[in-house]
Amino acid sequence: MTRNTATPVRRMPVEPQAPAARNGAASPSPRPESFQRAKSTIHFQSAETLYDLWPTPVCIVADGPYGLSGFPGDLHTAKGLVDWYRPHVEAWSARSTPETTLWFWNSELGWATVHPLLAENGWEYRSCHIWDKGLGHIAGNANTRTLRKFPVVTEVCAQYVKPPRFESAAGGTLSMQDWLRGEWRRSGLPLRLANDACGVANAATRKYLTADHLWYYPPPDAFVRLAAYANERGDPSGKPYFSQDGRRSITAEQWARMRAKFQCPAGVTNVWRQPQVSGKQRINGDRQRMQWRYKSLHGSQKPLELIETTIRATTDAGDAVWEPFGGLCPAAICAFRLGRASHSAEIVSEFCRAAVERLDSCRESLDLLNV
Numbered sequence: 001m002t003r004n005t006a007t008p009v010r011r012m013p014v015e016p017q018a019p020a021a022r023n024g025a026a027s028p029s030p031r032p033e034s035f036q037r038a039k040s041t042i043h044f045q046s047a048e049t050l051y052d053l054w055p056t057p058v059c060i061v062a063d064g065p066y067g068l069s070g071f072p073g074d075l076h077t078a079k080g081l082v083d084w085y086r087p088h089v090e091a092w093s094a095r096s097t098p099e100t101t102l103w104f105w106n107s108e109l110g111w112a113t114v115h116p117l118l119a120e121n122g123w124e125y126r127s128c129h130i131w132d133k134g135l136g137h138i139a140g141n142a143n144t145r146t147l148r149k150f151p152v153v154t155e156v157c158a159q160y161v162k163p164p165r166f167e168s169a170a171g172g173t174l175s176m177q178d179w180l181r182g183e184w185r186r187s188g189l190p191l192r193l194a195n196d197a198c199g200v201a202n203a204a205t206r207k208y209l210t211a212d213h214l215w216y217y218p219p220p221d222a223f224v225r226l227a228a229y230a231n232e233r234g235d236p237s238g239k240p241y242f243s244q245d246g247r248r249s250i251t252a253e254q255w256a257r258m259r260a261k262f263q264c265p266a267g268v269t270n271v272w273r274q275p276q277v278s279g280k281q282r283i284n285g286d287r288q289r290m291q292w293r294y295k296s297l298h299g300s301q302k303p304l305e306l307i308e309t310t311i312r313a314t315t316d317a318g319d320a321v322w323e324p325f326g327g328l329c330p331a332a333i334c335a336f337r338l339g340r341a342s343h344s345a346e347i348v349s350e351f352c353r354a355a356v357e358r359l360d361s362c363r364e365s366l367d368l369l370n371v
């Protein structure tokens with residue numbers, strides 16, 4: 001096995017964090033414990049204390065509480081999820097850019113409950129992915145007479161992006177679609193000339209400057225052509241057009257960074273048929289010590305294949321991946337193998353220890369099934 005040449009910084013988590021002082025006396029903040037291998041770091045510390053220290057995320061894999069009593073600290077119902085997630089969502093919004101994608105894992109009810117909070121904080125819903133664990137998940141044990149419903153064998157993973165907002169001359173902010181139309185209008189040029197600007201029959205008016213739901217983001221070359229045309233032929237008093245700083249138009253490179261990265265591998269849809277982890281991938285750990293009721297150490301362990309798909313689709317090599325609620329830290333494992341820089345947090349020492357051992361012993365090949 002080829003090991004990374006960089007010496008790993010290794011400090012194993014030994015004890016859970018000190019509980020907060022009950023009598024109001026200030027308690028010293030717990031010393032951060034972390035383990036790093038190559039560009040993947042796992043912290044034995046709560047995520048909310050780390051966000052300010054982590055680099056700007058290109059991808060956030062958020063697999064936190066579901067309100068299903070699924071792991072120590074999970075809520076018992078979905079009711080409290082909004083209050084629980086609020087500080088996290090606010091921090092994700094503050095630290096993200098238009099290049100960032102958020103993958104929000106939950107039950108369907110947990111996601112529906114938290115969706116308004118995400119929307120309120122600038123996250124735009126893109127798609128909902130259904131993880132279908134298959135019949136093996138219930139193994140004939142579903143007591144449908146009592147439960148009065150069909151057996152549930154799914155979780156969801158919702159994809160969100162954080163589109164940029166543009167300052168409006170009238171005050172407030174505009175979406176990219178409204179801002180593009182506004183800039184063209186401001187130039188005083190007829191809408192149809194946008195097609196000439198882009199050298200297309202009608203794609204500019206039909207896609208890039210349309211007011212309806214068929215709007216598309218203009219690719220950087222089309223955007224630059226629109227801007228150059230408006231600056232050359234538009235009303236001289238309003239120049240520069242398509243600018244954010246009032247001095248020069250946005251460049252192709254800047255424009256390219258104004259949306260989230262995405263590359264879809266052939267054959268992947270929004271239905272992910274994948275059994276729950278088993279065999280070599282399932283981490284059993286010290287269940288007896290945990291007095292744990294699940295077959296595996298963590299009741300919510302995600303298949304590496306699914307996490308890998310999301311990271312691969314929305315990041316490039318070297319990009320920062322956040323995994324605020326690590327569990328067994330699948331994003332750290334995938335990021336390590338894909339050459340991304342991951343930052344994971346976990347507060348239960350048994351989970352953190354297992355995650356560290358997993359990262360420490362993981363091979364550097366992309367053969368994710370053989371962990």
Ligand SMILES: C[S@@+](CC[C@H](N)C(=O)[O-])C[C@H]1O[C@@H](n2cnc3c(N)ncnc32)[C@H](O)[C@@H]1O
Binds near residue numbers: 303329346
């Ligand atoms: C749904 S599980 C994650 C499972 C993980 N995706 C996996 O495949 O192993 C959520 C985890 O978040 C941890 N957690 C809860 N609150 C946290 C916080 N504030 N900071 C860091 N981790 C937290 C829990 O201990 C739990 O292990």
